[in-house]
Amino acid sequence: MFDIGFWELAIIGLVALMVIGPERLPAVARTAGLWVGRMRRIAGGFREDLERELRTEDLKRSLIEERDALVAPLREVTEDLRNTIDDTTRAAPPESPPAPKNE
Helix, strand or coil: CCCCCHHHHHHHHHHHHHCCCCCCCCHHHHHHHHHHHHHHHHHHHHHHHHHHHHHHHHHHHHHHHHHHHHHHHHHHHHHHHHHHHHHHHHHHCCCCCCCCCCC
């Protein structure tokens, strides 16, 4: 993330030693290390949440695509059956009730 090399860290350490002093420098370095660790954990948590959301969205999108791929042929078959039923009902004359038999 930050491009800090050895010499930059050495200069920061020297300035910190002169400003803070040798007796308080270890405590300040420990506190700074704790804060850096907390920030990294927070950033890692955000990254994991974001990745989880992206995976969830990808899964939703793929499920919708799969559903559409499965439903389209079923719609075609249903439409064909409806057309066939409509054609047979139009082609066949209406049935008249059978005439009663007189015996």
